[in-house]
Amino acid sequence: MASLQTQLQHKINTKTKPVGALGMLETIALQVGLIQETLCPSIQSPAIIVFAGDHGIAANGLVNPYPQAVTAQMVLNFLAGGAAINVFTKQNNIQLFVVDAGVKADFSKVTDHSSFIHAKQAMGTENYFATAAMTEVQALASIEAGKKIVTDIAAKGTNCIGFGEMGIGNTSSAALIMSAITGFSIEECTGRGTGASDEQLANKIDALRICLLKHQVFNLGEAPIQLLSKIGGFEIAMMVGAYLSAAENKMIIVVDGFIATAALLIAQKIAPSVLNNCIFAHTSGEQGHEKMLDYLKIKPILNWGMRLGEGTGAALAIPLVRSAVAFLNEMASFEQAGVSSKAE
């Protein structure tokens, strides 16, 4: 009997269209069929989880134009429904979960939001300009927390998931992770984040170069837990666990932008097969993301200069993943429709 891949490709090729005419949708349809191990895949209760955490290095404004307080303010904006990710998940019928992974604010009184998940590891990381961002115990605990959150959501029937983040200063952490794992220089990995000026960008690169040397980050590409401990963030560590659990649960993972991909770089170091489940939503406008994707040998779905985080790229791409599944299940074949196939 032909392999599932061969059968899926045959099903795709005999739809009433020229072979290959649906381009990347055909690639996605094949991948989704292989992830779900079926000729008739489906997208069930898709979800986006936004992990929020503060970064000690952001307290002094060294690497970020927005004040650190914006992380907590944006969490409240998510809960009130006013952020971009609220708009796009609502429009596209996607569940939204918001996780306090380590925001420097007390959310213990937020008890009336079914979509808010309390998983605070600390009131933000330490400032890795001075010391390690977190302990290795905290890094591991964050990964485990991320795994549990996704496992719980999978248990309720979700089979397609995207991860977003909010954390002032977290493009710096992501740039250091990228440099450690890919070997690109810190200049190549560092971008403007939420909108640094030329001068701010130069300062950010200088600061990150010092952190790189201080923590010997370039030696930690093969040591994910140490890397997270030295220069990571709680939201990033939780995303690492989230990827691992999503792949274990055979979910379709829709990968967002720069920071989400930095977390994936770590997850694929721990379990390379995670990449089999990943569909890449977009190329971020944040400098470095395109190089990350090149490193992973990936061509994403969208490329239109978004750089917002929050999982917004993933939320916009999920309808296109739905389209891939829909044509595979619903289009007629040449035979079914009585359409003549190509004269060879």
Added chain:
Amino acid sequence: MASLQTQLQHKINTKTKPVGALGMLETIALQVGLIQETLCPSIQSPAIIVFAGDHGIAANGLVNPYPQAVTAQMVLNFLAGGAAINVFTKQNNIQLFVVDAGVKADFSKVTDHSSFIHAKQAMGTENYFATAAMTEVQALASIEAGKKIVTDIAAKGTNCIGFGEMGIGNTSSAALIMSAITGFSIEECTGRGTGASDEQLANKIDALRICLLKHQVFNLGEAPIQLLSKIGGFEIAMMVGAYLSAAENKMIIVVDGFIATAALLIAQKIAPSVLNNCIFAHTSGEQGHEKMLDYLKIKPILNWGMRLGEGTGAALAIPLVRSAVAFLNEMASFEQAGVSSKAE
């Protein structure tokens, strides 16, 4: 008082996100606001119209690997709901209309489909390898028919529209139109269509070069009606009228691929302001489309190698246009959400 454009840009910039962070979605939101002349635009009853027509040149298999009968067979597939455009319009809640612009088959007995529009000009065009494809009277009548179809749909409240096509052999007509209007050589304009082999492609180019010379196509860039008459198609001529009417009715026009853009090349020759209403869905995998878009100085929404026609690219892009409108209307501003703006 500030201009509408300034007010729209201010509204976009004060949403809870870094300035520019939603990339091309912000460009689209601005454009849609300007088309509808409002700070609060909306997408109402979006529609795709598929214009179908046969091409005399397709009868001998000179330029196309699929038999000419496929045009009519695919029209029946559209009516039965089995084609890609059926799947994507259903998924994305888009109305679908199918027009018999000039298919070489009798559809007079199809009377029970509310979405099927009878506008047959002839049983396919003449073979422009031998003679003109249609008379100038037919070209004008086709344009008028396309205008009327869109005017009728606009009258029912649709304010966002995309045009697709079905017609075996119509990439040849589109290539000749492209060459006439843009000045690119016929080699640069001619692609594989539904999937010509290397040898078929070489034959297609040779045949089109003969047609180019025979009809002096390179002199007709400023004479749209003559151009359509010599080497056009009924579905292409109808799309020209459809674009003109859509712009007159202040509709958002979502432009599909190679053939849809060839028709637009003609429409913008007749009324250059049509382009103000156009959002370009995708870069087709059909050779030549990217050069057409360069000629129009356009960067489309999607670029993933689709080359199916039928309006499928437009149908996939409409949810993204909806996202642009949704963030403009629904996202909180920094002030509304109590989020600190950038520290300058």
